[in-house]
Amino acid sequence: MLISNYKSFISKFVKNGYKFIFFDELNKSKSNQVILRHDIDLDIDLAYEMAIIENSMGIKSTYFFLLSNNSYNLISDKNKKLLIKIRELGHKISLHFDMMIYDNILEGFRREQEIFNQIFNEKINIVSIHRPKKDFLKSPxxxxxxxxxxxxxxxxxxxxxxxxxxxxxxGNPLNSNAFKNNQNIQLVIHPAWWMINGNSVNEIVEDVIKNKSEKIRSHFEKSIKTYNPNS
Structure with missing residues (x-):
């Protein structure tokens, strides 16, 4: 997909009279509400780029970030600054919690919640679950x-x-009866599928891997004086 496709996609909600809201703003007595949610699984830079686009379109969304993962370091200096910038653009930031990595799920969540709130001077009031267990989905x-x-x-x-x-x-939400009838919608968008130009999931993921490899190489060049990738 392309960035222009995302702009066009979102603009159709705006033209149809939808109001973009946060989770705690949902009013079931009203219609034309869309809760735009972003689960950030791969890359924070892509999330920031999407946040800029949404801000320019006058909409807001909630970005959920993994604290425990192997794709990015949420608390690196660079990424912490990006999250703060996303918040300053009028969006909400919160925790994308991976319950699969904990034996004691509630204790694991309590710790991650405390860390997230402390680092970002935040008091999160909603959490998104990464790879939710079937038992959890039965009674969430x-x-x-x-x-x-x-x-x-x-x-x-x-x-x-x-x-x-x-x-x-x-199915595409734009073709749904819910959209045509202005019903309330929770819309989950992963930035990687929209911010990188690729003809397939494989192409997009490979591009993410390539970009991350280049960033790691640049970091090593700065950190290890004896490292020379061109030698």
Whole structure:
């Protein structure tokens, strides 16, 4: 996909009268609301680029970041500054929690919540779950000490669309009856599928890997004086 495609995609919601809201702003008595959610699994730079675009279009969204992962270092100086910039652009930042890596899920969440709040001077009031367990999805309400994006409040009587894996598995929301009838929508967008020009998921992921490799090489060049990749 292309950046221009994302702008066109979002603009159709705006033209259809949709208002972009945060999770805690949802009013079930109203229609034409879209909760725009971004689960950041691969790259924070792409999230920042998307945040700039959304700000220029006058919309807001919630960005969820992994604290425990092998794709990026959330608390590096550079990435911390990017998250703060995303927040300054009018968006919300919060935790994308991976429950699969913990034996004690609630204790793991408590620790990550505390770390995130402390580092970013934040008090998060919503969490998105990375790879949620099936048992969790059967009864997600009030699982944590704050709401999560899979609770009935955000899934029942509200249409859910996600581009997980690089495509909308349940159909393009723009072609849905929910969109045509101005029903409330929770829309999950992963920046990598839209901010990188590729004809397939493989091409996009390979491009992400290439960019990360170049950044790591540049970091090593600056950190290790005896390292010369051109020798």
């Amino acid at each position: 309400d009030n699982f944590f000490n704050i709401p999560n994006s899979y609770e009935k409040e955000y899934m029942n009587n509200i249409s859910y669309f996600a581009d997980s894996g690089g495509s909308f598995r349940y």
